[in-house]
Amino acid sequence: FERVVIIGAGHAGGTAAALLRQMGFKGQVTLIGDEPVCPYQRPPLSKAWLKGEADSDSLLLRPESFYREQDIELVTGVAVRAIDREARMVRLDRSRSGAGVPYDALILATGSRARTLPVPGGDDPAVLTLRTMADADRLKARLTPGARLVLIGAGYVGLEAAASATALGCTATVVEVQDRVLSRTASPALAERIAARHGQAGVEILTGVGVAAIRPGGTGVELSDGRVLEADVVLVGVGAVAEDRLARDAGLTCRDGVVVNAEARTSDDDIFAIGDCAWRPWPLYGSAGRLESVPSALETAKQAAAAISGAPPPPPEVPWFWSDQYDLKLQVAGLFIDADRQVIRRDAATDRFAVFHLKGDRLRAVEALNAPQEFMGGRLLIASGKPVDDALLADPTVSMKAVTK
Numbered sequence: 287f288e289r290v291v292i293i294g295a296g297h298a299g300g301t302a303a304a305l306l307r308q309m310g311f312k313g314q315v316t317l318i319g320d321e322p323v324c325p326y327q328r329p330p331l332s333k334a335w336l337k338g339e340a341d342s343d344s345l346l347l348r349p350e351s352f353y354r355e356q357d358i359e360l361v362t363g364v365a366v367r368a369i370d371r372e373a374r375m376v377r378l379d380r381s382r383s384g385a386g387v388p389y390d391a392l393i394l395a396t397g398s399r400a401r402t403l404p405v406p407g408g409d410d411p412a413v414l415t416l417r418t419m420a421d422a423d424r425l426k427a428r429l430t431p432g433a434r435l436v437l438i439g440a441g442y443v444g445l446e447a448a449a450s451a452t453a454l455g456c457t458a459t460v461v462e463v464q465d466r467v468l469s470r471t472a473s474p475a476l477a478e479r480i481a482a483r484h485g486q487a488g489v490e491i492l493t494g495v496g497v498a499a500i501r502p503g504g505t506g507v508e509l510s511d512g513r514v515l516e517a518d519v520v521l522v523g524v525g526a527v528a529e530d531r532l533a534r535d536a537g538l539t540c541r542d543g544v545v546v547n548a549e550a551r552t553s554d555d556d557i558f559a560i561g562d563c564a565w566r567p568w569p570l571y572g573s574a575g576r577l578e579s580v581p582s583a584l585e586t587a588k589q590a591a592a593a594i595s596g597a598p599p600p601p602p603e604v605p606w607f608w609s610d611q612y613d614l615k616l617q618v619a620g621l622f623i624d625a626d627r628q629v630i631r632r633d634a635a636t637d638r639f640a641v642f643h644l645k646g647d648r649l650r651a652v653e654a655l656n657a658p659q660e661f662m663g664g665r666l667l668i669a670s671g672k673p674v675d676d677a678l679l680a681d682p683t684v685s686m687k688a689v690t691k
């Protein structure tokens with residue numbers, strides 16, 4: 287490969303560009319993104335950035351000068367409109383002449399976009415979602431002390447925003463149609479602890495109730511049971527969908543995302559897909575799917591950069607992610623798709639809490655709340671596949687070192 291084009295200058299795309307150089311790739315690298323900024327990290331957008339505790343420079347993956355120094359052509363504020371696989375070109379939005387950017391290898395790193403709510407008023411411009419720095423700026427400007435935030439959907443991003451809003455002196459009400467928070471992503475035991483912490487902070491959580499409509503200007507939320515919540519700010523946090531339109535239009539195999547193999551290669555050998563938009567193998571679980579997390583963006587960026595630059599393929603990693611809410615530091619390793627039971631370790635004295643998910647005597651996932659040792663030890667056990675003893679896992683006085691031995 288001589289010329290690599292990367293579509294999407296987010297966490298995965300920005301990392302892939304840097305890794306190509308790190309792995310010795312000498313050809314042209316062009317990184318094209320439709321946001322008007324250099325690649326940045328999204329996790330702080332619902333945490334430190336929203337609370338006003340981080341400046342914009344600290345959000346950037348790398349300083350702007352890095353791309354010049356590494357001879358990476360960074361094109362910002364420009365969307366790719368189409369992929370022409372026959373001509374091996376990407377067509378840009380701003381190019382009226384139809385000219386394009388040629389590639390030998392193409393990396394799709396287009397991420398995901400916030401899902402919208404299909405109810406009357408759901409498309410009102412005053413109704414916010416949180417995905418980009420621009421979204422976070424809009425939200426932050428409206429989270430003035432005393433403002434009433436109604437958050438629709440109790441996923442990680444939304445709950446983090448609720449925690450940040452209370453730190454800013456706002457009130458927050460969470461509306462969740464399922465019967466508990468984090469119903470798609472966390473175990474009931476963990477979700478209960480997180481919900482309880484929100485309760486302590488004064489956040490009202492309404493579960494098992496849907497949204498019928500949002501009032502004009504986002505001034506209120508009408509619930510399916512007839513109640514109305516007055517609001518100054520309405521934030522919809524009902525998940526994200528893969529940004530895979532370019533791939534679909536180009537005829538690449540897609541499911542809920544662009545289907546790739548362990549090298550991040552799509553159904554076209556010269557096209558790769560990484561990060562949130564990729565439907566990727568989960569080798570440790572004999573399964574596949576999409577993962578929306580920074581570690582998955584980094585891992586798949588590594589796979590594509592290695593395949594393109596001829597470096598050895600990186601070994602499979604245990605999937606993981608984190609979330610910060612109030613004084614709670616959550617770290618989750620592994621997937622509990624095939625687990626058949628749970629072992630809970632709780633330490634009342636220190637507030638350490640972990641839920642271990644097992645299949646037979648093998649650990650498949652761990653949810654660790656303020657419990658970094660349990661997270662790290664759990665991650666090692668998942669990777670090694672060594673049998674574990676329930677009694678040791680459950681006992682907070684036994685160190686994770688002793689459990690993993």
Ligand code: FAD
Nearest residue numbers: 294296297298320328329365366396397561562578579580
């Ligand atoms: P993105 O970072 O979304 O980048 C994709 C980029 O491609 C975007 O800039 C998009 O505008 C651009 N693009 C799309 N289509 C085109 C096109 N046609 N032409 C040009 N450009 C295009 N993960 C964690 O592990 N821990 C956390 O605590 C955490 N917190 C989060 C908090 C928030 C508020 C959000 C939104 C996400 C959080 N995540 C977290 C998830 C994590 O940020 C994502 O998994 C990660 O950003 C994925 O990287 P990506 O490069 O695949 O996608």
